[in-house]
Structure formats: C-alpha cells, structure tokens
Amino acid sequence: MKAAYQKEGLLIVVSGPSGVGKGTVCSALRKRMPELTYSVSATTRAPREGEKEGVNYFFKTVPEFKKMIENDELIEWAQYVGNYYGTPRRFVEETLKEGKDILLEIEVQGALQVKQRFPDGIFVFLLPPTMEELKKRILYRGTETEESLASRLGVAEDEFKHIHHYDYVVINDVVEQACERIQAIITAEHCRKDRLILSD
Ligand SMILES: Nc1ncnc2c1ncn2[C@@H]1O[C@H](COP(=O)(O)OP(=O)(O)OP(=O)(O)O)[C@@H](O)[C@H]1O
Ligand SMILES: Nc1nc2c(ncn2[C@@H]2O[C@H](COP(=O)(O)O)[C@@H](O)[C@H]2O)c(=O)[nH]1
Numbered sequence: 001m002k003a004a005y006q007k008e009g010l011l012i013v014v015s016g017p018s019g020v021g022k023g024t025v026c027s028a029l030r031k032r033m034p035e036l037t038y039s040v041s042a043t044t045r046a047p048r049e050g051e052k053e054g055v056n057y058f059f060k061t062v063p064e065f066k067k068m069i070e071n072d073e074l075i076e077w078a079q080y081v082g083n084y085y086g087t088p089r090r091f092v093e094e095t096l097k098e099g100k101d102i103l104l105e106i107e108v109q110g111a112l113q114v115k116q117r118f119p120d121g122i123f124v125f126l127l128p129p130t131m132e133e134l135k136k137r138i139l140y141r142g143t144e145t146e147e148s149l150a151s152r153l154g155v156a157e158d159e160f161k162h163i164h165h166y167d168y169v170v171i172n173d174v175v176e177q178a179c180e181r182i183q184a185i186i187t188a189e190h191c192r193k194d195r196l197i198l199s200d
Helices: 022-032 062-070 089-097 109-119 129-143 146-160 175-198
Strands: 011-015 041-043 058-059 074-080 083-088 102-105 122-127 168-171
Touching: 011 022, 011 109, 011 175, 022 102, 022 175, 041 062, 062 074, 062 083, 074 089, 074 109, 083 089, 083 109, 089 102, 109 122, 122 175, 129 146, 168 175
Parallel strands: 011 102, 011 122, 041 058, 122 168
Antiparallel strands: 041 083, 074 083
16 A cells, blocks of 8 residues: 555536525535535626625626637636636645645536546535425526516526436535435545555
C-alpha cells in the first residue's frame, strides 16, 4: 500500500428540474458537510429578493457574460428560460487541485457539458416525488411569472429525458432524507476513489 498519496477533490453536480429543491437540498447538505465548497455561478438573470452578489450568483449583464464565454472563463454555460447561466472555471479548478470537494448546482445542459470535461465527476439527478408536487413547489416559491413557470415546467419534461446520463437519482421527498442520500453517495465515492488510487 502507498504510504502517502495526493488526491484531487471530488466534483459533485446536482441537477434536476426547476423547483425540485436543488437549492434547498444543497443548502442543507452544505450545513451537514461544511468541508464541501460551493461553486457560485454567473447569470444574466435579475436578482430575486434577498439574493446577494457573490453568494447566490455573480450577476452579469449579457455583454459581460458573453465576454466570459469568449475568454474561456466558464467550464460550462447554458441559456435557460431566456437567461445565461455558467460555472466560473478558475474557482472550480483551484478547489479541486487543493484536494477539496466542490458542489455545482446547475441545470441539465450544463451538467452534460461538465460530464464531458470532468468524466470522473459525480452526477446526481434530483427528482420530485410527483409532477404535481413539482408544480406546487415552483408556484408556492412565488418567484416566477406565469410565463416563466410554464417555460420551466416545459423544460423539465425535456430534462427528464437525460436522466440516464447521471450516476445517481435521488428523490427529494423530504429534504433531510434527500440530503442524507447525497451525503452517503459522496462518502461512498470517496472510498471508491481511495481504492482506485491505492491499487494503482
Ligand atoms: N422536500 C421538499 N418538500 C417540500 N418543499 C420543498 C422540498 N424541497 C424544496 N422545497 C420547496 O420547493 C421550492 C423550490 O425549491 P428550490 O428553490 O430549492 O428549487 P430549485 O430546484 O433550486 O429551483 P430552481 O432550479 O428554480 O432554482 C422552495 O419553496 C422550497 O422551499
Ligand atoms: N448550466 C448552468 N445552470 C445553472 C447554473 N447556475 C444555476 N443554474 C440552473 O439554472 C436554473 C435556473 O436557476 P434560477 O436560479 O433562475 O432558478 C436552475 O436549474 C439552476 O440550477 C450554472 O452555472 N450553469
């Protein structure tokens, strides 16, 4: 057995349809696992009430976002319901090199791009218990116009078609239980990675 070994952190992607509870579950997960670093995305969407620059998102204008794309500053980006969203590259790469795990909470088109670039990443698809419940969750969150709500639900139908590209599916019925399942996945993936490194 190797006496000492260096390892990069794990890249964990949580995606799934709008309103399924990615933000809620990821936030609970970060409380349970404070060692998990969170990747703050860039977006051209307007801030919602209470959202803070650099905490929830880096809020950009469209020209600023396009400049980030041109300068290859994003590891992935997508247009989603009329806005751009993307993951800043440097922070993710530096975090992984430091041996720390990083959590990305992103939609499906972006997750598929990340999978191409980081095939060793862990990809988790969060599912609602039912479509009815999904609708209720977005509606009761109270952040979307009728038009945005309909678009988000329409996109969700398409997103489900990509579920087979993911390593794990987790149903978000009860937040703490969904969170426990993702924590268990991360723990198991660490053990698997250690086994691969040590048996190299
Ligand atoms: N397990 C759950 N049971 C009941 N309500 C939930 C659950 N998980 C999340 N919610 C509620 O559903 C709504 C949507 O959750 P959240 O904003 O976390 O979804 P999201 O997937 O991050 O959405 P988006 O992709 O649009 O940002 C919130 O009001 C949240 O409180
Ligand atoms: N491809 C990416 N998708 C992202 C990123 N950051 C967030 N998102 C996803 O966009 C939708 C809409 O988000 P909202 O905050 O407007 O509700 C949701 O699925 C997010 O997870 C990103 O960097 N890249």
